[in-house]
Each structure stands twice: as structure tokens, then as C-alpha cells.
Amino acid sequence: MLKKLHIENYALIQQSDIDFDNGFVAITGETGAGKSIMLGALGLLLGQRADTQVLSDKDRKCVVEAVFDIAGLGLQPLFEEYDADYDDTLVLRREILPSAKSRAFVNDTPANLQFLKELGPHILDIHSQYQTLTLSDSLFQTQLLDSFATSDLLENYQSLFRQYTSLKRQLESLTSQDAENKKVLDYNRFLFDELHSAKLQPDEQSELEAESELLSHTGTIKEGLSMVASLCDGDSATEDSAVLRLNASRSALSRITDFHPDIESLYQRLDSCLIELQDILSEITSLDDKLQFSPERQVLVNERLDLIYRLQKKHNVDSVELLLQIQSQLDAQLQEADTLDDRIHEVMEQVDAVFSQLQKAADKLTESRRQAASVLEQQLLPIMGQLGMPLARIVVDIAPAADYTLLGHDSVQFLFNANQGGVLRPIADVASGGEMSRIMLSIKSVVTQRNLLPTIIFDEIDSGVSGDISVAVGQIMRSMAQHMQVIAISHLPQLAAKASQHLKVAKALEDDRTVSRIRQLSPDDRITEIAIMLSSNPPTASALQTARELMN
Numbered sequence: 001m002l003k004k005l006h007i008e009n010y011a012l013i014q015q016s017d018i019d020f021d022n023g024f025v026a027i028t029g030e031t032g033a034g035k036s037i038m039l040g041a042l043g044l045l046l047g048q049r050a051d052t053q054v055l056s057d058k059d060r061k062c063v064v065e066a067v068f069d070i071a072g073l074g075l076q077p078l079f080e081e082y083d084a085d086y087d088d089t090l091v092l093r094r095e096i097l098p099s100a101k102s103r104a105f106v107n108d109t110p111a112n113l114q115f116l117k118e119l120g121p122h123i124l125d126i127h128s129q130y131q132t133l134t135l136s137d138s139l140f141q142t143q144l145l146d147s148f149a150t151s152d153l154l155e156n157y158q159s160l161f162r163q164y165t166s167l168k169r170q171l172e173s174l175t176s177q178d179a180e181n182k183k184v185l186d187y188n189r190f191l192f193d194e195l196h197s198a199k200l201q202p203d204e205q206s207e208l209e210a211e212s213e214l215l216s217h218t219g220t221i222k223e224g225l226s227m228v229a230s231l232c233d234g235d236s237a238t239e240d241s242a243v244l245r246l247n248a249s250r251s252a253l254s255r256i257t258d259f260h261p262d263i264e265s266l267y268q269r270l271d272s273c274l275i276e277l278q279d280i281l282s283e284i285t286s287l288d289d290k291l292q293f294s295p296e297r298q299v300l301v302n303e304r305l306d307l308i309y310r311l312q313k314k315h316n317v318d319s320v321e322l323l324l325q326i327q328s329q330l331d332a333q334l335q336e337a338d339t340l341d342d343r344i345h346e347v348m349e350q351v352d353a354v355f356s357q358l359q360k361a362a363d364k365l366t367e368s369r370r371q372a373a374s375v376l377e378q379q380l381l382p383i384m385g386q387l388g389m390p391l392a393r394i395v396v397d398i399a400p401a402a403d404y405t406l407l408g409h410d411s412v413q414f415l416f417n418a419n420q421g422g423v424l425r426p427i428a429d430v431a432s433g434g435e436m437s438r439i440m441l442s443i444k445s446v447v448t449q450r451n452l453l454p455t456i457i458f459d460e461i462d463s464g465v466s467g468d469i470s471v472a473v474g475q476i477m478r479s480m481a482q483h484m485q486v487i488a489i490s491h492l493p494q495l496a497a498k499a500s501q502h503l504k505v506a507k508a509l510e511d512d513r514t515v516s517r518i519r520q521l522s523p524d525d526r527i528t529e530i531a532i533m534l535s536s537n538p539p540t541a542s543a544l545q546t547a548r549e550l551m552n
Helices: 038-046 076-081 111-124 131-138 139-148 153-197 204-217 218-232 241-254 261-290 293-317 320-386 433-451 467-479 525-534 541-551
Strands: 001-009 015-021 022-027 062-069 089-096 100-107 124-126 393-405 408-418 455-459 483-487 501-510 513-522
Touching: 001 038, 001 408, 015 038, 015 513, 038 062, 038 089, 062 218, 076 111, 076 455, 089 483, 100 261, 124 433, 131 241, 131 293, 139 320, 139 408, 139 433, 153 293, 153 320, 204 218, 218 261, 241 261, 261 525, 293 320, 320 393, 320 408, 320 433, 320 467, 393 513, 408 433, 433 455, 433 467, 467 483, 501 525
Parallel strands: 022 483, 022 501, 124 455, 455 483
Antiparallel strands: 001 015, 001 062, 062 089, 089 100, 393 408, 501 513
16 A cells, blocks of 8 residues: 655645555545646656656756555565565655656665566556546456456466467568578579589698699609709710719819828718719609609699689689588578478477467456456446446447457457446447446446455546535445555545545645645544535535535
């Protein structure tokens, strides 16, 4: 329940601290005095958008803070979800700064607005005239009926519906992917086959390029080798060969080694040169024998290189390694395409299976709604009778909807007629504004007894009613207040008289500025205020007597 409300620098309210009792609380005041300002302030605490226009003093921040008793509401899991500390006493605070920034706090800990929006429906139900107008909306009617029916069936259905829609989205994605694959599948398969048939090897390009270079210059190499061999060795009869000259030089040195100590060293070095030269000549001969020019091999190597260069240009890469990566990627895509049909078939079976469960869950939900509708109709009739519509009939019509939605497979419509024997028609077509208010109050009084909230606030729900009907409205709210806290913003004295707590909102002029004040009335002040609401200010003696009678 709402225990305290602090409002500071909000619209016409400079500062106000309001204590709320349990039970039935009435808030009255002249039109324009600021009764609904309190609802705007509470709306901020429930996560509504903040606006600097509400700042009375543009240089100071606005603060709205409320204290709620939430013991027994089972809200601990929600607090855990948002990593917030739980306490049976809940303190919500919202601040609007002159800079247009907004801050929210839950139990003095900063919180995001989504947390406030999640908390709101569990702690407070604000019923405004706008909500009465939405009574003619089919979606709102469905939600009203579901608040009276078994919630487990709806939760189970919605879980299946989310699963079903998720699978359908998955199937749509797969079929779209399959269609896209089919557009490029043949071309990708051609690219893969071309690369696969090439049988590319990681290092072959560099090896082929080296071999091509060798084959292109085999003749030149052999000619050079032959020339070197001739110069170094040549014909044994040729005195100009390097070998013969080195041999002659070595022999000359051998004859004089005994005459000088350094000549032996020179002789050994010359001997080593001769041995190295003979070794070089041996390798030249061997290399020359191995080098054989093959036009056929040169054609094969060049053709292979041409294939590699063409594939690289086609795929805009510069190495065989990257071509092999592309081949691997194409292979993976083709394999995925080959298995996509199986995956599509698998998901289609899942969609069918979940849809079958969804249909059964929807049927159970429909049956539960029909039973709830019958009970709701029976409970509404006597309350509507108390509210001046004894001959009225209301029927909750449930027909199959065009499609399955998050709320089931039902089209819910409230049919109404205020006169005996009249034709039942959609409530929006036949109910007046006053009748709509009374119907909504009847529904709220029944639904809240089944699904208790700690607090409900009615904002001008008594619009269009007066006299004895307003007394009945007050009695119904007093009855509701036995199960929950009921706060009613009203202009009807008959309704205010039934409240256990009476708050008055009034405007005053302070420092050339209009402000709004909220104060709790004492029992004597209540009699006076109700009498003024009945007659004039000052009240007549008969109005005072009537006020006393209404309060008894």
C-alpha cells in the first residue's frame, strides 16, 4: 500500500508531504485545484517520461518520493533480477534536474526506469478516465478478462507462442538462406571444382617458377659450364689450361723448397688450389651431364604456371595458399548447402509440433476464458444493479480470432445493453459515458477481489454519476477497501463521505504565485467540506445535516 508521498517543486505544488491510511481514501477539491497533479507525480515514480515543464521553480530540481508497504507481494525475484536490495518497505524517488536530466532511486540506490516500469503494475493500479475509454478496446477487454481468469494457462500459452514465433523466424531465415544459396550454388560449385581439379600444392608455385627459370636458360648454362671446363682443363696438350699451368707451377716450387723456408708453405697452398680446381672441374662435369633441355617439360611447367596465375587473377589473390583457403571456404559452403535442406526439414517438423501444442494450449485458454466470462457476468450484474442499471445485461463474447497472437486465438468483446429486452451490442456502440464509468467500476470491483493489488487509484471514475448512484459508488469503493487500499479523486460529496480518510486539495496565492496545497481533514472539517460540496460556502444547516447523515 501507499504510505507516504513527498512532492517538491512539481507543477503547482511547492512542497507537500502526504500520509495515506489503509482503506478508502478520498481526495477532493475544486476543479483546477491540482487533484490530478498527484497522479502525475506518482506517474514519474512508475517510470513515465520526465519533462522540465513540470518544474515550478526552473532553478531547482523536482523531487517526488513515495513509501510503499510491499510485504507479501512476492517481489523478491524482481529485485534480484535488477540486482537491487529488497525490503518490505519500498522507497521510490525520482528527481528532475533543471538541466532536464532525470534520476531514479529504489531504496536510495540508483535504478533505471525499466525497473520502475516493472515494479509499477505490482504495487499500484491507476485507473483514469482514459482507461475507461479503453474499455471499448478488444485488447483491453481481453486483458481484463484474463485478470479474472487463470493466469497459468495464459503464461503457458505465451511461452509456447514465443517458442513458435522464434521457430518460425528461424525457418524463414533458413528458407531465405536456402533461396540465396540456390542463386549462387551452381557458380560456387563450378569455382570449387575448378580449384579442386587443379590439385594445388602449397609450395608448388615457387618451385615451378624456379624450374621454369632453369629450363629457359639451360642452353646458356651448359655453354658457360663448357667454357669454364675448357679454360680450366681443356685438352691435355693445351699449355694454356689452368690445370697444366698450376701443375707446372707446383713442380717448379717443389725443386726449390729446400732453399727457402717459406717456399714449402707456398707449395702447399698451390697444391691445395690445384686440388680445389680439380674438384670444381668434377662438379662442372657432373652438373653439365645432369642438365638436359626438355621442351616438353618446359611446356608442362609453363602451362601449370599459367593455370595458377589465371586462378589467382580470377580470385584476386597472389598466392597458392590463399587459393587453397578459398577452396576450403567454398567446400564448407557447399557442404552447408547440402545439409541446409535437412535443417529446414527438421525446423519445419519442430514448427508443426509446437504449433500443435499451441493449438491445444489456446483451446484450454479459450475454455478457461469462457468459464471466467460466465462467472464475471454473474458477479457484475448485482453490482451494476447497485449502480442504477438493474435491467442491464452484459455478455463477454468470445469468438475465434483470425490468427494466433500473444493473447491467444480469441476475439473478446464485451456486449452490453442497459434496457430489458434490448439487443446486445459492443459496449462502445451503446454505453453512455456515465454507463461506461459504472461498468468499469463494476469490473474493477470484481477483478481486484480475485487479483488483489495493494493499492488502486480511481481518477474521476464517478464522472457522469450523481445522487443515489454516487452513494452506491462510494459504498462499492468502501467494500473494495476491505481488501485493498482504494484512493479516489472525486468531486462527489456522497463518495467522499464513505471514505475513511479525506484529503483536500486547494489553491492559494503565495508571493504572487498560485500554489496547490494538500491537507488531511479532521472529522469536523470533513463534515464542513462535504456540506460545502453539497451546497455552497459557507454551507447551509441542512447541508451540514446531510453531510453528517452521509458519513454515518
